[in-house]
Amino acid sequence: MRAIAAALILCLIPLGARGEGASAVDGASVYRERCAQCHEGGVARAPDAASLKRMSPTAVKLALTGGSMRTQGESLSAAEIDAVSRFVGGAETTATSAAAATCAKTAPPASDPFSTPHWNGWGVDLTQHRFQPAAMAGLAAADVPKLKLKWAFGLGEVTRANAQPTVVGDRLFLGSVNGRVYALDAKSGCVLWVFAADGPVRSAITIGIDTRSWTAYFGDQRANAYAVDALTGELRWKTHVEAHRAAMISGAPVLVDDTLYVPVSSLEEVIGANVTYSCCTFRGSIVALDARSGAQRWKTYTIAEEPQPVRKNEIGVELFGPSGAGVWNSPAVDRARAMLYLGTGDSYSDPPADTSDAILALRLENGALVWKQQMTPGDAFTVACGGSAPGKGNCPQAGGPDLDFGASPILVTLGNGKRALIAAQKSGVVHALDPENGAILWQRTIGRGGTLGGIQWGAAADERKVYVALSDIRIRRVSEGTPGAQPGFGTTFLLDPRVGGGLYALSLETGEVVWHTPHPGCGETPGCSPAQSAAVTAIPGVVFSGGLDGHLRAYDVGDGRIVWDVDTKGSYETVNGMTARGGSIDGPGPVVVGGMLYVSSGYAVFGGMPGNVLLAFSVGGS
Numbered sequence: 184m185r186a187i188a189a190a191l192i193l194c195l196i197p198l199g200a201r202g203e204g205a206s207a208v209d210g211a212s213v214y215r216e217r218c219a220q221c222h223e224g225g226v227a228r229a230p231d232a233a234s235l236k237r238m239s240p241t242a243v244k245l246a247l248t249g250g251s252m253r254t255q256g257e258s259l260s261a262a263e264i265d266a267v268s269r270f271v272g273g274a275e276t277t278a279t280s281a282a283a284a285t286c287a288k289t290a291p292p293a294s295d296p297f298s299t300p301h302w303n304g305w306g307v308d309l310t311q312h313r314f315q316p317a318a319m320a321g322l323a324a325a326d327v328p329k330l331k332l333k334w335a336f337g338l339g340e341v342t343r344a345n346a347q348p349t350v351v352g353d354r355l356f357l358g359s360v361n362g363r364v365y366a367l368d369a370k371s372g373c374v375l376w377v378f379a380a381d382g383p384v385r386s387a388i389t390i391g392i393d394t395r396s397w398t399a400y401f402g403d404q405r406a407n408a409y410a411v412d413a414l415t416g417e418l419r420w421k422t423h424v425e426a427h428r429a430a431m432i433s434g435a436p437v438l439v440d441d442t443l444y445v446p447v448s449s450l451e452e453v454i455g456a457n458v459t460y461s462c463c464t465f466r467g468s469i470v471a472l473d474a475r476s477g478a479q480r481w482k483t484y485t486i487a488e489e490p491q492p493v494r495k496n497e498i499g500v501e502l503f504g505p506s507g508a509g510v511w512n513s514p515a516v517d518r519a520r521a522m523l524y525l526g527t528g529d530s531y532s533d534p535p536a537d538t539s540d541a542i543l544a545l546r547l548e549n550g551a552l553v554w555k556q557q558m559t560p561g562d563a564f565t566v567a568c569g570g571s572a573p574g575k576g577n578c579p580q581a582g583g584p585d586l587d588f589g590a591s592p593i594l595v596t597l598g599n600g601k602r603a604l605i606a607a608q609k610s611g612v613v614h615a616l617d618p619e620n621g622a623i624l625w626q627r628t629i630g631r632g633g634t635l636g637g638i639q640w641g642a643a644a645d646e647r648k649v650y651v652a653l654s655d656i657r658i659r660r661v662s663e664g665t666p667g668a669q670p671g672f673g674t675t676f677l678l679d680p681r682v683g684g685g686l687y688a689l690s691l692e693t694g695e696v697v698w699h700t701p702h703p704g705c706g707e708t709p710g711c712s713p714a715q716s717a718a719v720t721a722i723p724g725v726v727f728s729g730g731l732d733g734h735l736r737a738y739d740v741g742d743g744r745i746v747w748d749v750d751t752k753g754s755y756e757t758v759n760g761m762t763a764r765g766g767s768i769d770g771p772g773p774v775v776v777g778g779m780l781y782v783s784s785g786y787a788v789f790g791g792m793p794g795n796v797l798l799a800f801s802v803g804g805s
Contacts, residue, residue, distance in 0.1 A: 208262045210270025243268040284336075284759035286373035292414060296352030297392065300777035303351055304389040305435040305718075306641070309516035311591040313643035313772065314721045321778035322802070324724030327737045328747045330780060331804030334372040335755040335796050336365075337763030342793035344785035347387040347435075347718075347771030349399075355781065356399055356413070357797060358384025364401065366416060369779070372758040372799060376416030381405050387435035387513070387771070389443075391474060398474070400443055402432025408445045408470070410477060420477035424470040429454055434591070435513040437523075439547060442480060443472045444516075444523060448509030452531055455565035455577045461501050462565060462577040463531035464490045467509035469523065471550060483550035485510060485527050485543065486536045493533050496576060504579075507531035507563070508539040512591040512641075515604070517618060521547045524604055524618065526588025530563040533579045539563075540586050542606050542616060556621035558608055559586045564634075585634045586610040590641040590718070593649070594618060595691055603691065605649050607638035613651055615694060625694035629687050630655045636683075640770055641718035643726060648688045648697055648740065650726040652715035657682035678731065678791065680705035684713030686728050686738055700743035705732050712791070718772030727780070729768030731791050735782055751784035755796050766794030778802060 259267070297303075300319045307315055317323075322330075338344055338359045346358040355369040360383045366375040382405035389400045390413055397413035406427075410419040424432070425447045434446035447468045455462035467485035472478065485508035493504045507530040514525040523545045530539040540559035545552055563579035573582025586609045593605040603624055604616040611630030616623060630637050635656040642651045657679040684702030689695065702713035717729040725746065729735045733752035736745050751765035765784035769791070773782040779801045785794015 208260075208266040210266035210268075213259070213263050213267040214270055240268040243271055284372070284374045286368050286371075286375055292352050292354075292397070295392075296390075296397070299352060301351040302774045302776045303349055304437060305347065305387040305513035306515075306591055306593070309437060309439065309518070310594040311513060311515040311641075312593055312595070312645075313641060313719060314645050315775045317723045319777075320722040320775045322722060322775055322780070324722070324739075324746075326802045327725050329802045330747060330749070330800040331802075333779070333799045333801040333804050335757045335763060335798050336367065336372045337755070337757035337759055337761040338795040338797070339363075339761065341795040342785065343787060344766075344783040344794055344796060345385050345770045346783060348774050348781045348783070348797065349388040349390060350774060350776040350781070351390040351413075352397075353777075354413070356388040356390070357783075358386065358388065358401060360385070362403065364388070364399070364411070364416075366399075366413065369776070369781075369799075372797075374759065378409075378411050378416045378418070380409060381407055381421075382431075385770070386432055389436050389438050391438045391443075393441075393475070400436050400438060400474070402436060402445055404431040404433070404450075406430035406432060406447060408432065408436065408443070408472060408477065410443075410474070422472055422477040422479070424472070424479075424482075425468065427451070427465045429465055433511050437514055437516055438474060439516055439518070441474045442547070443474045444514060444547075445470045445472060446510035446512065446514060446525065448511045448528065452507070452529075452564065453566050455531055456567040456570075458496060458498055458567070458576045459500060460577060461503065463506035464503050465506055465509070465531065466490070467507065467527055469510060469514065469525060469545065469550060481550040483545055483552065485538050487538075487552075488536075490532075500577075502532055502577065504532035504534055504563075505530055505536040508536050508541075511587065511589045515592045515594045516547070517594055520618070522553065522618070523547055524592045524594065526590065526592055526606060526608075528587035528589075529559075529583075529585050530579070530581075531565055532577075533563055533581070535561045535563040535579070535581055540588065540608070542588065542592060542604065542614075542621065544618070544621060554621040556616055556623070558588075558606075558612070558614060559584070559610060562586055583634070584610075584632075586632060586637070589639050593642060593644050595644050595649075597692055598647075605642065605644060605691070607642045607651055609633070609637035609639065609654075611637035611653070611655065613638065613642070613649065613689060613694065615691075627689055627694035627696070629653055629685075629689075629696075629699075635714075635716075639716040641772065643719040643721040643772075644691065645721055645723070645740070647691055649691055650719050650721055650728075650738075650740070651687045651689060652717065652719050652728045653683065653685045653687065654714040654716040655683040656712055656714045656716070656731070678712035678714070680711050680713065682713070684715045684730060686715060686719070686726070686743065688726075688740065688743060698743035700738060700745065702730065702732075703745070703748075716769045717786075718770070720772040720775060722775050727773045727775075729772065729782060731767040731769060733766055733768060733784065733792060733794075735768060735773060749800075751782065751796075751798060752792060752794075755798070757796065763796035764794045765796050765798065766792030
């Protein structure tokens with residue numbers, strides 16, 4: 184799903200092994216032979232040449248050797264990786280010096296940090312509302328226009344700031360693409376500790392308190408779940424939750440009493456673009472772990488059947504199915520009914536599963552499936568579908584349309600006392616379901632949807648309305664020599680600055696549109712799009728929405744007026760002694776805690792604007 188959208192997608196065509204000691208590897212040749220098929224072929228989610236040039240060579244190399252594109256990098260020699268990274272990448276970034284920003288003195292932790300302002304995990308609480316009550320927000324609606332930058336923290340060689348911070352007990356916890364997990368002082372940004380995970384960490388971090396003090400729980404893009412001492416950064420346990428080589432954890436784990444529930448997704452949708460790859464065998468899952476030891480209590484696959492051979496592609500490679508239905512989001516928890524609700528992604532291969540593009544309800548105790556509600560039947564997709572006709576290569580016969588649930592379901596209580604489950608989809612449709620049985624209560628279409636369209640990462644809900652941001656990205660193609668094209672590359676794909684975006688407020692009771700505020704406009708800035716793909720955050724009186732144009736805007740919940748607008752693009756001198764850059768805002772939404780607002784800036788999708796900074800705002804900047 185959208186985790187792939189931020190990845191460096193190199194469709195590497197096997198050409199046979201080359202010697203590690205090759206004296207003069209030509210990066211341009213490697214690119215043309217191994218990468219251009221996707222990057223200049225209009226393949227969905229493959230960053231174009233201009234986007235790659237906004238990445239540093241180090242960042243490209245990280246993606247190919249240890250990051251989200253490690254499986255593609257396995258077929259390249261070290262010399263080829265170095266050469267192609269230098270060819271496609273732009274300028275290097277300055278590395279973070281965490282030691283230079285180490286806190287001089289640490290205040291003792293609160294005895295009960297959850298009694299003080301906090302934002303824990305993805306959606307504040309287990310219902311995934313993304314609504315921060317007044318006492319926890321510490322920020323009145325009237326003060327929002329007075330917000331100014333207080334400090335910035337740079338993430339080094341990272342060129343995708345795609346993790347959402349967690350704030351508990353005046354400590355801020357943040358993952359990064361380079362695998363570092365930071366614990367910062369939430370007021371000043373100084374570093375308390377740094378933990379090195381085995382792979383990129385994009386999931387929000389969940390904090391738990393028990394007799395052993397604080398524990399930070401998170402996952403990485405190598406399908407490892409971690410428990411780390413939240414006060415010292417020392418590892419308590421690590422559990423590999425899925426053996427499939429493409430498996431990853433993108434959604435934040437949720438903690439219920441002494442059980443940690445970990446969602447599992449994968450990159451096989453990308454690997455499947457390679458016609459020589461035997462696609463596809465991954466199945467999404469939820470894994471329940473003992474929070475103290477990391478031992479598995481149960482595991483439920485989103486597709487019950489194991490993949491079986493279904494046909495061969497035109498070069499004779501065996502294809503398998505059903506597969507896919509990864510869980511990209513953080514589940515919602517219903518304590519009253521002891522249930523877990525989650526959204527699934529599309530299928531990767533034929534035959535499409537009847538649990539993909541669906542909302543599933545599982546029992547907390549044992550993971551048993553209670554009900555399912557599929558919203559888009561027959562949806563099977565890999566990145567190969569961007570360059571091959573349906574049924575050709577490793578594109579399934581359905582050929583998409585790739586309409587995942589990337590957003591967490593939201594469990595709400597209606598005015599009549601009944602409850603509903605709000606689920607926003609890449610189709611551009613917002614659904615309201617009965618959590619008892621999955622029956623559809625209402626549906627509202629707000630966009631045209633598509634691979635990068637519709638509702639991407641999440642809505643927010645207060646007592647009466649749900650606030651939904653629209654992506655609906657459109658891509659335009661330009662050839663070398665035309666404005667916006669990247670020199671040295673045959674084709675450049677640019678985000679259309681005229682299409683996409685907007686924020687909607689819908690009635691929780693009926694789904695009727697209460698108000699709609701279009702995007703103010705993007706201009707012709709390279710890499711700019713009006714799409715609003717990032718998760719939405721609300722406090723009493725105000726809702727916040729970030730955009731691919733790099734702006735974070737605050738809207739009046741009553742009528743949708745924009746009451747605050749800050750452009751996060753540009754250069755920042757950070758508290759940890761480096762120059763960092765802001766860019767597109769996507770994926771994680773802003774976090775509001777104790778009178779401060781935190782937002783990651785620089786999550787670039789196809790044609791977007793990369794960056795590597797966490798920004799902290801306060802009233803007056805003090």
